[in-house]
Amino acid sequence: MRTQVAIIGAGPAGLLLGQLLHRKGIDAIIVEQRSPDYVLSRIRAGVLEQGAVGLLEEAGVGARMHKEGLIHDGTELTFDGRRHRIDFKRLVGQTVMVYGQTEVTRDLMDARTACGAKTIYNAENVTLVDYASDTPKVTYQQDGVTHEITCDFIAGCDGFHGVSRKSVPNSAISLFERVYPFGWLGILSDTPPVSDELIYANHQRGFALCSMRSLTRSRYYIQCGMDTQIEDWSDDRFWDELRLRLPPETAEQLVTGPSIEKSIAPLRSFVAEPMRFGNLFLAGDAAHIVPPTGAKGLNLAAGDVHYLSTAFEEFYTGKSRAGIDGYSQKALTRVWLAERFSWWMTSILHNFPDNGDFGQRIQEAELDYLFSSNAAMTSLAENYVGLPY
Ligand code: RFL
Ligand code: PHB
Numbered sequence: 001m002r003t004q005v006a007i008i009g010a011g012p013a014g015l016l017l018g019q020l021l022h023r024k025g026i027d028a029i030i031v032e033q034r035s036p037d038y039v040l041s042r043i044r045a046g047v048l049e050q051g052a053v054g055l056l057e058e059a060g061v062g063a064r065m066h067k068e069g070l071i072h073d074g075t076e077l078t079f080d081g082r083r084h085r086i087d088f089k090r091l092v093g094q095t096v097m098v099y100g101q102t103e104v105t106r107d108l109m110d111a112r113t114a115c116g117a118k119t120i121y122n123a124e125n126v127t128l129v130d131y132a133s134d135t136p137k138v139t140y141q142q143d144g145v146t147h148e149i150t151c152d153f154i155a156g157c158d159g160f161h162g163v164s165r166k167s168v169p170n171s172a173i174s175l176f177e178r179v180y181p182f183g184w185l186g187i188l189s190d191t192p193p194v195s196d197e198l199i200y201a202n203h204q205r206g207f208a209l210c211s212m213r214s215l216t217r218s219r220y221y222i223q224c225g226m227d228t229q230i231e232d233w234s235d236d237r238f239w240d241e242l243r244l245r246l247p248p249e250t251a252e253q254l255v256t257g258p259s260i261e262k263s264i265a266p267l268r269s270f271v272a273e274p275m276r277f278g279n280l281f282l283a284g285d286a287a288h289i290v291p292p293t294g295a296k297g298l299n300l301a302a303g304d305v306h307y308l309s310t311a312f313e314e315f316y317t318g319k320s321r322a323g324i325d326g327y328s329q330k331a332l333t334r335v336w337l338a339e340r341f342s343w344w345m346t347s348i349l350h351n352f353p354d355n356g357d358f359g360q361r362i363q364e365a366e367l368d369y370l371f372s373s374n375a376a377m378t379s380l381a382e383n384y385v386g387l388p389y
Contacts, residue, residue: 003029003118005312006138006151008126009158010039010119012101013284013301015108017155019059020309022117026316029149030119031126031140033158036109043188043261045101046211046219047072047198047295049386052302053097061107068214069099075384077349077370078201081247084371085197091374091381098198100213101298120147128154128167132278152279155308157301159285160270168277180267180291180346181353182206185224187238188261193218194246194254200293200349201245202367207293207350208245218255221292223350228264235259267291269343271335274328275304281327283308288335290342293349299386300338304331306389334387341383 005021007014010032021028032039048056048069056062073089088094112119123140130136131154138149156164165173184207193212201208206223213219220242235258243251270289275282284301307330311323348366352359370376 001029001147001149003027003149003151004316005153005155006031006136006149007155007157008128008138008164009156009162009284009286010034010036010109010121011157011159011284011301012104012108012298013286013305014155014157015105015112016055016059016302017157017283017305017309018117018119019061019108019111020055020305021312022112022115023058023060024309024313024316026312028117028155029151030112030117031123031138031149032119032121033123033126035121040102040105040109043100043102043186043219043263045292045295045298046098046213047299048097048099048104049299049302050094050096051306051386051389052299055302055306056104056107059108059111061104061111064103064107065097065099068103069097070212070214071095072098072197075197076195076199077367078199078203078247078250079367079371080202080364082371083199083247083250086377086381086384088381088385091378092385094385096295096385098212104298126158126163128156128164128280131167131280134279136279153312154280156280156282156286157284157305160289162286164280164286165272165282168280172277174273176269176271176273178269178343180269180350182223182225182350183228183264183266184209184221184292185228185230185233185238185264186219186221186262187235187259188213188217188219189257189259190216191218191255191257192216194250199246199250200345202349202363203245204351205241205245208242210246210250224264226266230262230264233262235262238262265292267293267346269339271332271339273332275331276324276328281308283331287331288339290339291346292342293345294338294342294384296338296342300335303334303389307331334389337383337387
């Protein structure tokens with residue numbers, strides 16, 4: 001098989017790249033190790049920046065998002081029983097879109113099927129060959145048969161645990177990492193959200209987040225220890241703990257019900273530099289991870305894909321390599337800004353076991369400043385709605 005761009009991974013990064021390239025007349029094949037149902041069963045992000053919304057429109061998949069997605073003008077932070085609203089619209093004139101990653105993925109998969117573009121699911125032993133040369137290849141196995149794709153470029157969109165980044169020798173890559181001493185226990189339920197907007201709660205028992213997927217489906221998270229066993233968390237125990245971490249009047253309004261998904265996510269900050277190795281380009285979680293507190297992971301993946309699809313377009317239409325040569329630096333500049341914001345949101349909202357009394361007071365001062373300063377609120381709002389591409 002031959003294609004212009006071989007994309008590894010059919011997560012949001014790979015699928016969005018595939019669709020943007022298709023619209024630009026560039027041929028791409030996606031190779032994914034899992035089945036479509038498996039990919040759709042992963043419950044992850046919920047908040048889209050304006051930039052990501054624009055890219056989904058550009059990819060031709062904006063219709064259902066605009067019909068079913070919820071536009072949020074702001075968010076709430078709670079601390080010490082106090083509720084404080086950050087009004088994005090007033091502060092920076094922008095909003096965010098609440099529309100689940102599962103739905104984004106489904107829309108992109110459907111568009112890909114409709115345009116007849118090739119996605120190979122259930123591909124085993126995906127291997128990157130000669131990615132530094134002018135004739136890169138991707139091989140994979142299916143039903144015991146080995147297949148080979150020759151291409152001009154490989155886009156490694158295969159997430160944190162994927163094969164692309166791991167194909168690069170250690171000497172060619174620098175890794176930056178911070179692992180946080182806690183995780184998030186999340187629950188999805190067909191219950192109406194407790195509030196119209198998301199609530200990020202700092203509480204001495206630990207952080208909590210009230211989010212949603214629609215007006216009838218809620219997503220809640222609580223900070224949990226690294227040793228948390230999901231079997232120990234019945235739905236009732238989860239709801240009781242969540243209530244304790246919310247201001248009493250919010251807790252009273254919480255509508256509970258059976259969970260339809262429950263999972264634990266570790267929290268990590270991670271960046272791999274550079275993001276290009278010859279004709280291999282990393283995008284999305286393959287190159288960087290943020291803790292979910294700033295809702296930046298999927299949005300960063302979309303930003304990378306914007307830079308990368310533009311670079312490929314420039315190469316194929318104008319025969320200029322400038323976008324390709326500048327990709328890594330351009331993407332990394334934006335990545336580090338989102339890393340900073342996600343690290344900061346995590347640090348002001350969670351209970352850190354090693355913080356000590358000084359760390360605790362600093363966290364309180366951060367929140368006092370945020371709740372009282374227009375400049376501090378504007379900074380949060382500007383980063384939350386997404387920095388420009
Ligand atoms: P993905 O989604 O991990 O997709 C990678 C795909 O590659 C496949 N793959 C392989 N394919 C072929 N060969 C191999 N060897 C392969 N290895 C892996 C995988 O099966 C998969 O299909 O990466 P991508 O596309 O870069 O997308 C990144 C986002 O998924 C991620 O950043 C977000 O989900 C992060 N995130 C959030 N981001 C936001 O922007 N807003 C949010 O509100 C938000 N909330 C979250 C989140 C992530 C969470 N978890 C579980 C980590 C909330 C949570 C709880
Ligand atoms: C979610 O709805 O899953 C979600 C929302 C906001 C975040 C993280 C996760 O910061």
